[in-house]
Amino acid sequence: MTHWYREFFDDLYLRAYRRMEAPEQVQREVDFIVRALQLPKGTRVLDLCCGQGRHSLELARRGFQVVGVDLSEALLYAARQRAEQERLPVTFIRCDMRDIEFADEFDACINMFTSFGYLESEDEDAKVLQRVAVALKRGGKLLLDVINRDRLVRQFQAREWHAADEGWLVLEERTFDHLSGRVETLWVMVTRDGVRYERRFSVRAYTPAELRWMSERVGLRVTELLGDYDGHLYTWDSPRLIVVAVKE
Template sequence: GSALLDLCCGPGRHAVEFAKKGLAVTGYDFSGEYLEEAAARAKKKKVSLRLLRGDMRGLKFEGEFDAAVNLFTSFGYFPKFSDDLRTLKGVARALKPGGLFLLDIINGDFLDNNFKARDWHEQGDHYLLEERTDDRDGVFNTWTRIPKKGGKILERSFFTRKYGKKRMSAALLKAGLKPLKFWGGFQGKPLTSKSIRLIVLARKGR
């Protein structure tokens, strides 16, 4: 089957489904725990995955894949734009001439139009407080997990760079990937400023 790179494959939910379709899937992730979960999932579903651990900024592949995917907002967390560009250039190098890249992220234009500085969520046995600080480049997030019945309060901070259609197109082109089509969701809806997701299909030059 065709060779597919699942970049930031996580616990292998998508990678296993691709493998079931007959693709030769390489799952790549920074988390060893996620890769162990992916291996267990593949074994349970009786499919074969090649699983590799590494930093997405340091991809070493050269013209190996027919296609690559990066799904469920696994892109745009590095403080420097140059790191995002390094990642995209690594994807371009990894693809064969004419290879395709599908990227799925939060729509930056939606974030601009629907910014909330604070949100509370009730999730099972805990509450989740989401606090955000917005600037032109992205959003600084702090998530605080508060148990309902006492216990350790957990806090996590991270940055998300905002990519709308224009900015994403420019970044892809700079990396050697030509955007072919944008969508506002996996149902195939057109991308608008009201779309929560931004999905783009790009191609490496032949």
């Protein structure tokens, strides 16, 4: 499955994951980002794969200088509308994450909600880390938030339902390929009237050791592994795998 990410993130996606935009959840996640990266107010932050801007906007509300990058025009449109409504000085840019051209500009980069691992190969994912390393100032930090592969395999759920916006339901049917390390998902959305939409997506689930090796190859030294947005240390059973790394 190639290039699925070019079409997947549209208005249907926004409906399916509207629950992620609850103010208390966004505030909790940004509290965690600020603590984990020890960010002084006013620092310059790159939100890579910013989506509809939920973290970018909250960081801007707190006085950070934020640039959000995403490939989805639909999600960026939503982000820009909200920034304009609140008069928040956030810059949103449409760009493939492999193609960002910043150099020594940012004190921190965040990549949240498993936005890493979409691409077709490990080499393509490595290009993203290379571009992040170039974009960060020396001493700048990366926070990379992805699914916990260890927990995924140990507690694998082949099927899961959740409620979406306006009474819609979302079904995710998953398979895991042990050779490629990829989770292949059939995503089915059913409206209140029974109309059915189907999409597929594929994400590489990396181990902590793999992420450390990939990061350190490009000059990003891993300093911490965390397992949730409360800042607990990573374990096999943590809900998330969150890597904190610094540019040397």
